Amino acid sequence: MMTLRTPLLPLTLIILFSTLGESGNKWSMKYSQDMICALKGTTVLMNGTYTHPHSVTVTEAFWYIDPVKGGDTTSLLNLPEYSNRVQFYNDTQQHFSLRLTNVTKEDEHQYCFRVETHTASERWAGTPGINLKVTDLHVDTSQAVIEGNTTDLTCTTTCSLTDRPTFIWYKNGRPLSSSTNPLHLQSVSSEDAGSYRCAVRGYEHLPSLHQTLTVTYPPKNVSVSISPSGEIVENSSVTLTCSSDANPPVLNYTWFKEGETSPVGSGQSYSITNIIAEHTSLYYCVAQNEHGALNGTVTITVKRGQSLSAVWIVVGGGVFLLLTVFICIYRIKKKTSDTNHKETTQTAAPVSETADDTVTPSLSIPLQDDVLYATVRVQSDGVTSIDQQGKHQYGNLTILSHNAATGSPTRNVDDSVIYGTVRT
Numbered sequence: 001m002m003t004l005r006t007p008l009l010p011l012t013l014i015i016l017f018s019t020l021g022e023s024g025n026k027w028s029m030k031y032s033q034d035m036i037c038a039l040k041g042t043t044v045l046m047n048g049t050y051t052h053p054h055s056v057t058v059t060e061a062f063w064y065i066d067p068v069k070g071g072d073t074t075s076l077l078n079l080p081e082y083s084n085r086v087q088f089y090n091d092t093q094q095h096f097s098l099r100l101t102n103v104t105k106e107d108e109h110q111y112c113f114r115v116e117t118h119t120a121s122e123r124w125a126g127t128p129g130i131n132l133k134v135t136d137l138h139v140d141t142s143q144a145v146i147e148g149n150t151t152d153l154t155c156t157t158t159c160s161l162t163d164r165p166t167f168i169w170y171k172n173g174r175p176l177s178s179s180t181n182p183l184h185l186q187s188v189s190s191e192d193a194g195s196y197r198c199a200v201r202g203y204e205h206l207p208s209l210h211q212t213l214t215v216t217y218p219p220k221n222v223s224v225s226i227s228p229s230g231e232i233v234e235n236s237s238v239t240l241t242c243s244s245d246a247n248p249p250v251l252n253y254t255w256f257k258e259g260e261t262s263p264v265g266s267g268q269s270y271s272i273t274n275i276i277a278e279h280t281s282l283y284y285c286v287a288q289n290e291h292g293a294l295n296g297t298v299t300i301t302v303k304r305g306q307s308l309s310a311v312w313i314v315v316g317g318g319v320f321l322l323l324t325v326f327i328c329i330y331r332i333k334k335k336t337s338d339t340n341h342k343e344t345t346q347t348a349a350p351v352s353e354t355a356d357d358t359v360t361p362s363l364s365i366p367l368q369d370d371v372l373y374a375t376v377r378v379q380s381d382g383v384t385s386i387d388q389q390g391k392h393q394y395g396n397l398t399i400l401s402h403n404a405a406t407g408s409p410t411r412n413v414d415d416s417v418i419y420g421t422v423r424t
Contacts (some may be wrong), residue, residue: 023025029113029126037159038103040136041206046111047089047097052124060116061090063098067127081106118332121359133159139196139209144293145188147217154182155198155208162176166201177242190247218292219246224285226298233303236423237273242285242296250287277302 002112031048038044052058062075063086076082082100089097096113112129135157145151155167169176169183172194176183179201185192193215199207223242232238244254255265258281272279284297 003292012162014090027115029115031113031122031126031128031130033162034128035131035133037133037135037157037161039157039161039200039203039206040104040134041102042203043099043101044103044132045097045099046130046132047095048113049093049095050113050115051094052115052117054123056117056119056122061096062113063088063113065111067110067112067125067129073125090117096275100132100226101397103132107133108132108134123217123354128393134258135159135161137198137200137206139198139208139211141196141211141213143212144214144216145185145192147189149188151185151188151213152182153185153196153198153211153213153265161200168199168201168204170197170199170207171195174361178330188215190217193247214247216247216291219244219250219287219294221245222285222287222294224283224296226300229302231274232300234276237239237269237271238275238300239269240283240285240300241269242287242381243268244287244294244296246287246289248289252288254286254288258284272300275300275302277304309313318422 027050029048029050031046033046036044046063050234062077064073064075067073076086076098077088085101087099089095091101098111100114101109107372108127112125112127114125116123116124123406139153141153141154142151153169155169166179167181169178181198183196183198193213195210195212197207204392212217222242225241225243226232226243227239240255243257244250250268253266253268254263255270259265264283270283270285280302282299283298284295286293286295
């Protein structure tokens with residue numbers, strides 16, 4: 001910010017009533033500068049020197065504003081808008097100065113120094129005086145810059161600051177290393193976007209207002225998400241959502257299926273209901289704004305599911321198979337039970353035990369010449385045994401054959417044959 005480099009004079013607030021020494025034979029007044037450009041909120045010093053005829057005595061010296069011939073020349077000390085903000089300084093060397101603090105746009109006037117003497121005809125006003133201009137800081141730049149282009153940010157004022165200030169730049173509240181004005185940004189990227197301010201070194205507490213730099217760019221980081229996530233089965237529904245980073249934001253989303261030239265949908269989301277295996281494919285969305293377009297892809301894999309009729313066929317076949325097995329088991333068990341029952345009921349007739357353990361059944365068969373008659377005797381050399389099922393076990397079986405010619409019985413023994421059960 002602007003600082004006046006005027007040497008400080010003795011800090012004596014005065015309404016000057018004094019008689020100065022011999023200074024010559026005429027009036028003269030010279031200001032150190034005729035215009036000051038001050039930064040809003042800073043302090044301004046205005047100063048100069050004067051001479052007067054040696055024959056006059058100075059009774060009063062003060063500063064006033066906007067001289068008008070025949071107009072009011074009220075001292076700034078008596079104006080309420082300058083109360084507690086203005087101070088006058090003077091010394092015996094006829095130097096004078098004005099100190100004005102916290103200047104604002106309302107302080108833009110022409111400031112003049114006036115000297116009064118004991119003689120009404122001997123008074124002097126230094127006109128024209130010093131013109132004061134008050135400015136604030138403003139960051140001037142293009143509000144929107146396309147990524148990759150070049151731009152400048154300039155810290156501007158409404159007037160040229162009296163001193164040559166050093167500027168400080170801030171981005172998002174943090175100071176930048178560059179102190180040049182303008183601030184040059186080469187090949188702008190999205191990272192350069194943000195809020196910028198400038199200030200004058202030494203007056204960092206009086207920065208400019210925020211200025212936002214917007215960087216526009218085509219879509220990037222395009223991605224596609226699937227909802228719900230996980231395995232996709234037939235007859236279910238899925239929604240594809242496309243997202244991207246772009247400025248301005250993408251408003252035009254178009255969906256395509258691989259191998260097809262016509263779009264299958266539009267909008268940021270695309271839904272497929274009652275999905276089938278034929279929907280298996282690569283899908284991609286095209287995100288587009290005024291600066292360009294970019295694709296995002298995703299692959300949908302649909303798992304084939306069984307139809308309801310197929311399920312019923314499988315269930316019915318399973319039930320039929322189980323019934324068949326049960327029926328077969330039942331029949332096998334029933335057949336086995338019938339066989340055991342039949343064998344049990346077809347046991348040998350009661351046998352009369354004699355001392356020689358001979359059983360002789362009576363047979364009544366018509367006699368014929370070609371018929372052989374046999375008597376079956378069962379002899380046991382020991383005790384007839386009974387197996388675990390209660391059946392009799394017989395030791396030896398002797399078959400006596402009758403010869404038709406002689407009529408005499410003939411013993412036929414076959415030791416290789418074991419007869420288990422005799423039924424009568």
